[in-house]
Amino acid sequence: MNFHVLTLFPEMIESGFHTSITGRALENGTIALDTINIRDYSTNKHMRVDDYPYGGGAGMVMQAEPVHRAYQELCEKNAGKPMRVIYLTPQGRVFTQSIAEELAKEEELVFLCGHYEGIDERALELIVTDFISIGDYVLTGGELPALVMMDAIARLVPQVLNNKESAEFDSFHDNLLEYPQYTRPEEYMGRRVPEVLLSGHHAKIEEWRRQQSLIRTRERRPDLLENNPYLTEKDKKYLKDTM
Ligand code: ADE
8 A cells, every 4th residue: 555645744654653653564565655745846935835825814724736747757766546535624525434444445545635725626626536534623733634544444454563563443443332342450440350351261261351342332333223234133232132
């Protein structure tokens, strides 16, 4: 998977992504990161990339030309290969695990990060394929949302996680929240690890974990249980019996 990020703050993307699990995956070549500084494509002698909004109003707007030129050069480097171009904006559809799964199948992904009051609409019309928000709140720019999305996507790319970090039983697997986890010691501040987890009985542990996922999802995210196609008859019975 090759991530390309068009941004005015490449160092923010580089430092965020070159850390921890994504950093390891970059080093061993499982994924690649290419940050492109939009400012390098300014044609203005002061390297400006923004200007006042037509019609008036607060703040500055990023100009279409540097964004478009940066994208065109990227397309040339990629020999015209078709690429999804994601613009991070509170006006997009809200990012979910299933969007991450869909995007993890792509070979190339381009993230376009805006700043200030956003980007001239004409650049967006010319290059963007997907408008995505990471939630109903407003941030100062698209860099943190791009990092959030890239992290969620990268960990689904085969070989990025090792066996111990497997994504198989994550929260949102089967549209449910993950069961609680415990590690040593067996007792902490008078609270014991649930006995079943010490039993070595794998079938019982699996059943307990499923039940905990169901209870936790009902308590914290009941919306995920509505029309959840992954619930088995046994799950439904358990939920009914514990009402
Ligand atoms: N840019 C500013 N706020 C944002 C958000 N919530 N999601 C994506 N991009 C953004």
